[in-house]
Amino acid sequence: MFPSVTPNVCIVGAGIAGAGAAHALRDAADVTLLEADTVGGRMVSGHRDGCVYDYGANYVDPPNDRVEERFRSVVGDDLAETTGDVWIFDESGAIEEGRPNQGVKFSGRDGIDQVVQAFLDASGATVHEHTPVEHLARTEDGWRVTADGDDVACDALVVTPPTWDLFAGADWTADFRDDLVAARKRQSYRTIDSVALHYPFDIDVPYYALVNTDTEHAVGWLSRESCKPGHVPDGEEILIVQLSPAWAAGRPDATPGEAADAASSYAATLLGDDRLADPDWWDHERFIRALPGDRVNPALFEYALEHDLGLAGDWFAGTGRTHAALETGLDAGRRLARDR
Numbered sequence: 001m002f003p004s005v006t007p008n009v010c011i012v013g014a015g016i017a018g019a020g021a022a023h024a025l026r027d028a029a030d031v032t033l034l035e036a037d038t039v040g041g042r043m044v045s046g047h048r049d050g051c052v053y054d055y056g057a058n059y060v061d062p063p064n065d066r067v068e069e070r071f072r073s074v075v076g077d078d079l080a081e082t083t084g085d086v087w088i089f090d091e092s093g094a095i096e097e098g099r100p101n102q103g104v105k106f107s108g109r110d111g112i113d114q115v116v117q118a119f120l121d122a123s124g125a126t127v128h129e130h131t132p133v134e135h136l137a138r139t140e141d142g143w144r145v146t147a148d149g150d151d152v153a154c155d156a157l158v159v160t161p162p163t164w165d166l167f168a169g170a171d172w173t174a175d176f177r178d179d180l181v182a183a184r185k186r187q188s189y190r191t192i193d194s195v196a197l198h199y200p201f202d203i204d205v206p207y208y209a210l211v212n213t214d215t216e217h218a219v220g221w222l223s224r225e226s227c228k229p230g231h232v233p234d235g236e237e238i239l240i241v242q243l244s245p246a247w248a249a250g251r252p253d254a255t256p257g258e259a260a261d262a263a264s265s266y267a268a269t270l271l272g273d274d275r276l277a278d279p280d281w282w283d284h285e286r287f288i289r290a291l292p293g294d295r296v297n298p299a300l301f302e303y304a305l306e307h308d309l310g311l312a313g314d315w316f317a318g319t320g321r322t323h324a325a326l327e328t329g330l331d332a333g334r335r336l337a338r339d340r
């Protein structure tokens with residue numbers, strides 16, 4: 001696909017999918033990543049008062065030994081292995097042990113975004129943070145990408161964010177563009193309010209996290225950051241409470257304070273500990289496109305390659321899992337490099 005001189009590939013988005021694409025292209029192309037915000041995407045971490053907390057993706061759970069080894073070899077000593085299991089609860093708040101033999105759950109010692117950064121570091125790609133891509137144009141020999149008022153010409157492009165507006169507004173006349181926009185518009189995403197609650201004391205429970213299995217509770221997920229090495233000093237705790245998609249759907253205008261009040265009050269009730277209703281500080285993020293509901297037609301991937309375009313991201317995998325998003329990025333990068 002690429003000419004004999006080293007090709008330029010532009011990647012939109014420095015989440016785990018973009019980092020995977022950069023990693024797969026490391027020996028095949030000069031790679032530039034353009035990221036609207038900061039490295040990590042939904043693998044995002046906060047830092048405050050000596051604490052680290054992952055308030056988007058909670059952990060990477062590799063589905064097999066091969067993928068686990070990939071994370072171990074790329075991230076190395078910066079990986080933090082979460083201790084403790086995930087237990088379950090139902091609509092009534094009744095808690096039970098989760099399934100046995102739960103696998104490893106990785107974060108980074110300095111936050112889960114460190115995992116994404118490690119893939120980027122190993123790729124040698126040039127990363128521009130706070131550089132939103134504003135416009136795409138198909139050219140005779142590749143793509144022109146406009147970001148922050150500047151144009152970047154590239155031989156191939158990888159697009160990872162779970163949005164369709166870049167394609168809808170692209171200067172690109174192929175019918176395939178319309179198919180792509182239509183497919184992405186049809187795809188549903190769930191919205192999740194995620195709240196980090198800090199307490200100046202330990203919380204003595206026998207599990208790392210609780211997940212609501214009947215999806216009828218207002219809390220979908222609750223976990224303890226102290227179970228991740230390096231995240232919380234002894235004698236303190238940070239609870240991550242992710243309110244259910246139904247909670248967000250019923251409160252489209254909820255303020256961060258309302259979400260934090262709800263999260264702390266539910267945490268107190270679920271864990272039977274009144275102190276949890278009153279955290280000494282909190283942080284909140286509403287993820288509008290948190291988790292994709294379904295998969296787009298996989299054939300789009302092949303058609304896109306004919307346009308020097310790699311499609312990657314959890315929107316393409318059709319599942320909100322970090323390892324799946326990584327695989328889409330690796331696939332896109334490998335396929336763009338393959339016919340060089």
Ligand SMILES: Cc1cc2nc3c(=O)[nH]c(=O)nc-3n(C[C@H](O)[C@H](O)[C@H](O)COP(=O)(O)OP(=O)(O)OC[C@H]3O[C@@H](n4cnc5c(N)ncnc54)[C@H](O)[C@@H]3O)c2cc1C
Binds near residue numbers: 163
């Ligand atoms: C609350 C929550 C909890 C989750 N829990 C887990 C979990 O425990 N385990 C798990 O495996 N997965 C979990 N997930 C899902 C996981 O976070 C995602 O599947 C994965 O991180 C998606 O990676 P991505 O690279 O496809 O997309 P993203 O991480 O969204 O990356 C896309 C990037 O593109 C950037 N971008 C967007 N528009 C532009 C533009 N115009 N120009 C430049 N850059 C742009 C964005 O800023 C972003 O950084 C969770 C997600 C959420 C929200």
